[in-house]
Amino acid sequence: MAILVPIAIVNLSACANSAEKRRDAAIHPTYDRQTGKLTQLAYDSDHDGRLDTWTDMDGTKPLRTRIDRNGDGKIDRWEEYDASGALVKVGFSRRDDGKADAWISSRRDDAIERIEISSTANEQKIDRWEYYDSSKAGRDGKGALVRAEEDTRGDGKPHKWETYRDGALETVAFDEDGDGVADRRFSYRAAALILIESHPDRSGRFTVRTEVNDRAGRSASSHDP
Ligand SMILES: [Ca+2]
Ligand SMILES: [Ca+2]
Numbered sequence: 001m002a003i004l005v006p007i008a009i010v011n012l013s014a015c016a017n018s019a020e021k022r023r024d025a026a027i028h029p030t031y032d033r034q035t036g037k038l039t040q041l042a043y044d045s046d047h048d049g050r051l052d053t054w055t056d057m058d059g060t061k062p063l064r065t066r067i068d069r070n071g072d073g074k075i076d077r078w079e080e081y082d083a084s085g086a087l088v089k090v091g092f093s094r095r096d097d098g099k100a101d102a103w104i105s106s107r108r109d110d111a112i113e114r115i116e117i118s119s120t121a122n123e124q125k126i127d128r129w130e131y132y133d134s135s136k137a138g139r140d141g142k143g144a145l146v147r148a149e150e151d152t153r154g155d156g157k158p159h160k161w162e163t164y165r166d167g168a169l170e171t172v173a174f175d176e177d178g179d180g181v182a183d184r185r186f187s188y189r190a191a192a193l194i195l196i197e198s199h200p201d202r203s204g205r206f207t208v209r210t211e212v213n214d215r216a217g218r219s220a221s222s223h224d225p
């Protein structure tokens with residue numbers, strides 16, 4: 001899970017060699033005036049003279065971190081830690097507008113990672129869920145997108161389902177009446193529509209298949225009793 005490597009926790013220990021002295025000079029601690037307790041560490045992680053990483057601290061315990069990784073003055077990564085200081089959640093900004101709009105939670109027991117996305121940058125209003133298979137990670141270290149769900153009605157439940165194969169959209173299904181069951185499913189091969197299924201029975205199984213047979217779009221329907 002390369003995306004969850006904590007990059008903000010910095011080493012405060014006294015150090016001897018010059019590289020580490022430089023690193024210490026890049027760290028700016030803030031202490032509570034009343035209690036003397038450490039409340040924040042600000043850090044210039046790439047040594048360009050500008051702070052880019054801010055960690056809220058409860059003494060020695062990190063609570064959360066805001067990071068401007070590309071140095072444009074806008075936060076683009078948010079990290080949250082649990083009571084033991086372990087990284088549990090990472091937020092990032094898909095639009096790169098300084099607001100978190102997607103979150104990934106750390107789950108070490110599973111090859112499938114879920115990213116929660118909010119089109120309104122509201123962590124309480126997640127409306128898209130993307131599932132990545134980290135066992136099929138590409139060169140960039142990111143897992144392969146295998147499926148996604150989307151809440152197109154704002155009720156917190158998915159009404160659109162997508163599946164992917166080798167990075168390409170394979171199927172997309174829509175719930176047209178809002179009951180949470182897909183009413184129509186489109187299947188694609190090499191970006192071409194090949195099949196439309198509709199009329200789900202009570203179990204959600206589609207009973208009508210319309211195969212799109214040729215480039216002219218001629219099609220043939222079959223009904224499942
Ligand atoms: Ca910097
Ligand atoms: Ca930034």
Ligand SMILES: [Ca+2]
Nearest residue numbers: 175177179181
């Ligand atoms: Ca439906």
